[in-house]
Amino acid sequence: MGNLWQKLTSLPLLRSEASNEPYGGTTDANSPDLAAATLSHLEHLTGRPCSRRQIYRIALTHRSLLHDHQGESERPESNQRLEFLGDAVLDLLISEHLFRLYPESDEGHLSSNRAKIVNRKALAAFARELKLGEHLIIGESANLQKIRTSDSALADAFEALVGAIYLDQGLDGAKRFIMNHVITMVDLNRIVEAEFNYKSRLIEFSQSHQLPQPVYTVVAEEGAEHEKTFVIEVSCNDIPLGKGTAPRKKDAEQLAAREAMKRLENENPFHQATES
Template structure:
């Protein structure tokens, strides 16, 4: 196994699938005849993750309504959550991408890392079947299920974040749009959440509200406020 496969706990029989999963679309801008990128695997992996998480929630919470399970699933498969798993796997380090994309911070971009995680799941599904993909997804997301079971209020990321922060210092987090792209009928927003002079997280979405929710989710995953909390000696619920 190579180091990434060891971290994943999965050995590929077809190494080309892993190579494809780790190939960012920007590579084709500089290598015109490059044979593949990870967009198709991302599409497949997204569907596999949705099914695995949905099935596990269905079995884990037999008394939950459809609405309750939908809220939990949304939290578990959110872009910030998938990005956090990719960071733990150090996926950004292994990505093949164009020099321009890399120079603009592509290896750390939330959407790129979340897409890469989905692509890896898609590659495992094709290489080893559904059981292998399910085992990988559940192994990576187990902590998410447990944390949300203990703190179901986290399905409201903005409210949860504000409650945690105001227990440390009586000032609310602020959200700022840092990037806005696309035509009027199909805007794409990137927002950041700032509190006490610290950027806690970033998120993307098709509206300002979606981007703010994603930024709050990213902040909850990173928990950067703990650094200030430790310096001040204040106790906060996390």
């Protein structure tokens, strides 16, 4: 962690142009502080004192505030840079959690599941649950209500807050926050089951391409009666797409659908059939 922090704070991106302190490392006495209610709310969410308050203020500052200070020599800073940092921290910690939780999942499934957890709509939902919209710092000339309920503004604020927590409390603090307010908020089992439900994915594919629903056919039964395995083929529009073999028909169907999805990711057999 020490080496990682040294590397990160040595980057120009994370350093103040006015000093050699890490980005947001000090709060100028003349800088506007966080509102007491906001500070109390953030400390409740993070479970720790917010010692570097200016970072948190920036995390909640919407870019519309900059419009109100155009032409001024010292303009406030919006949360866009912190959003960039928080996005990377969030991806890292969610990736690590999924990597440890599902050791048999390949890279594709891990990436897909991570995307379902940290997409913009999901992040906005997390922000709403944490009532971040009520604490956003918005320009007076902007539509306050529209921004406070905007998916984009809320998702940005959530990522920026993760970045602020990382800078203030380190990776452990960010991990604690994400475990409490992201991991516990999502049904990972449901997400993973949906990802591995190849039959559902194949149905979705057929519907989105205006094709008939897939048909599963037992093409062979192998082995003795007490240890029989089923070979099932799935087809769509009378075109065979894949086969699966398993002791249970449902499992064989899933395997057949998986083979079909892999094939459909690389080719379009329906297009080929039309041409022939």
